[in-house]
Amino acid sequence: MGVAADERQALCALFDEVGPDAPTLCEGWLTKDLAAHLVVREHRPDAALGILVPGLDGHTRRVQDGYAAEPWPRLVERVRSGPAWFWPTSIPAVDELVNSAEFLVHHEDVRRARPGWEPRPADGARDAAAWKAARMASRMTLRSSPVGVVLRTPAGRQAQVRSGDELVGVVGEPVELLLFVFGRDEARVEFEGTPDAVERLRAAGRGL
Structure with a gap:
């Protein structure tokens, strides 16, 4: 499986x-x-x-x-x-x-549409698939972003998926990053960048 x-x-x-x-x-x-x-x-x-x-x-x-x-x-x-x-x-x-x-x-x-949800425990295969998919999909789903975007995991993985004069780092576990790039607000991520750049990224459309 x-x-x-x-x-x-x-x-x-x-x-x-x-x-x-x-x-x-x-x-x-x-x-x-x-x-x-x-x-x-x-x-x-x-x-x-x-x-x-x-x-x-x-x-x-x-x-x-x-x-x-x-x-x-x-x-x-x-x-x-x-x-x-x-x-x-x-x-x-x-x-x-x-x-x-x-x-x-x-x-x-x-x-995550149910009250009291929590992220599932880490799983190596699932996290690897999520990280790969997040990097690939984000080039399309974040195409409307007016700022550059770098995806980062707490374990140190990093991928710049969109260029721009200003960069915003989106930091989270791989599944959380995948949900973020697919437009889900119920993703536990943190942002690195100026407040204005972060707000511009969050306001931009995310999705196919």
Whole structure:
């Protein structure tokens, strides 16, 4: 099992626990909407394009709403059982490459929408995947930042992911950095830089 597979199973176990109408960090989505989104990604190529292409999002929304209306156990089992056989991520190595960040972030979207959440204990494989994904994704998700950005971990890892006349350091454990670059405010990070530069970074859009 890799990080993607582990996070998929952990998320489905949490789905079982909280039910279809629990909140998530994805604006406007309950858990049934998040689960339906994951199914669309892996089973409906005709609708998956609309996740990234605005002009096709109407069809995506209709297909996703159809899945969200299914009985909850059936919908969760669709997520748990993984992609359709013809989908590239049915190959474990591709699944790990493509889905580690997806399922890690969405697992935390459900965990951290609940009161009293705390970060999970460090895990070497999960942290390595999160650090790699944060560095790669941030070049796109932080493209609107008006300042330069350096990601740093308490253990000393560092990556400058955006250039600029002013630099802001974002410091946190790898999972926290991953959540930050994907636009989640429920990420435990600290900032290094002038108050103005930090505020400009925090006000900028973060996401795909």
